[in-house]
Amino acid sequence: MATLLEARALTAGYGGPPVLHGVALAVEEGGVTALLGANGAGKTTILRALCGMIAASGEVRFAGERIDGLPTEAIARRGIAHVPDGRGTFAELTVEENLRLGAITRRDRAAVAADLEGALTLFPRLRERWRQQAGTLSGGEQQMLAIARALLLRPRLLLLDEPSFGLAPLAVREVFGALARLRAEAGVAMLLVEQNAALALDLADRACLLETGRVVLQGEAAALRRDAAVRRAYLGR
Numbered sequence: 001m002a003t004l005l006e007a008r009a010l011t012a013g014y015g016g017p018p019v020l021h022g023v024a025l026a027v028e029e030g031g032v033t034a035l036l037g038a039n040g041a042g043k044t045t046i047l048r049a050l051c052g053m054i055a056a057s058g059e060v061r062f063a064g065e066r067i068d069g070l071p072t073e074a075i076a077r078r079g080i081a082h083v084p085d086g087r088g089t090f091a092e093l094t095v096e097e098n099l100r101l102g103a104i105t106r107r108d109r110a111a112v113a114a115d116l117e118g119a120l121t122l123f124p125r126l127r128e129r130w131r132q133q134a135g136t137l138s139g140g141e142q143q144m145l146a147i148a149r150a151l152l153l154r155p156r157l158l159l160l161d162e163p164s165f166g167l168a169p170l171a172v173r174e175v176f177g178a179l180a181r182l183r184a185e186a187g188v189a190m191l192l193v194e195q196n197a198a199l200a201l202d203l204a205d206r207a208c209l210l211e212t213g214r215v216v217l218q219g220e221a222a223a224l225r226r227d228a229a230v231r232r233a234y235l236g237r
């Protein structure tokens with residue numbers, strides 16, 4: 001498989017001392033890479049640096065081209081969609097309005113309609129909630145809405161920040177089931193930040209373990225699942 005995203009020597013922070021210290025990671029075309037690590041390790045910061053939300057040094061290649069230093073909108077246009085922690089949907093707007101906003105930069109109306117239909121097929125609950133305000137949706141539905149909205153950018157890569165956060169077990173299963181289908185059926189690649197390591201390693205084919213802004217272990221997800229230290233610290237066995 002070809003590499004879709006490759007970051008090297010990524011260093012970034014928020015104005016003070018760097019939070020990331022020379023991170024290297026990769027996502028294969030159509031693959032899922034999980035980013036694991038304790039609270040504060042810098043997982044969210046990696047996603048922010050990759051999508052251009054915060055300044056970073058280092059090299060980022062997407063589909064063979066350098067994207068580091070590009071503005072967020074340009075990175076999004078190339079096919080990287082960020083589903084931030086907290087989901088970033090507009091609470092006062094309806095499901096429909098949130099989804100239409102996701103496609104606001106697109107002019108290909110027929111294709112937008114088809115993508116909208118695709119997103120609603122993936123998340124049938126959003127069709128049921130079409131005219132409901134996003135703020136009144138359940139946590140799981142809000143997460144579905146955030147992912148569906150990102151899909152309207154037709155991404156090749158989704159940056160997902162803790163899609164299971166705060167969700168009931170059933171909702172987690174629904175969201176992760178949809179992510180697995182999205183990958184299998186549409187070939188969308190993902191960089192997945194997730195506190196629930198078992199869940200993340202089930203979906204992922206590769207994983208990186210982050211400690212205080214450094215990748216301390218990376219490899220095939222199956223290998224990390226067997227790793228004694230990972231099992232002790234992250235899988236609770």
Ligand code: ATP
Nearest residue numbers: 014019037038039040041042043044045046193195
């Ligand atoms: P969590 O699971 O708790 O979100 P994380 O691995 O995603 O952890 P980050 O959110 O990337 O970690 O945070 C890494 C470090 O950067 C932390 O020390 C955090 O306090 C700091 N940090 C995060 N966001 C900001 C910000 N907006 N301004 C200043 N410091 C920040």
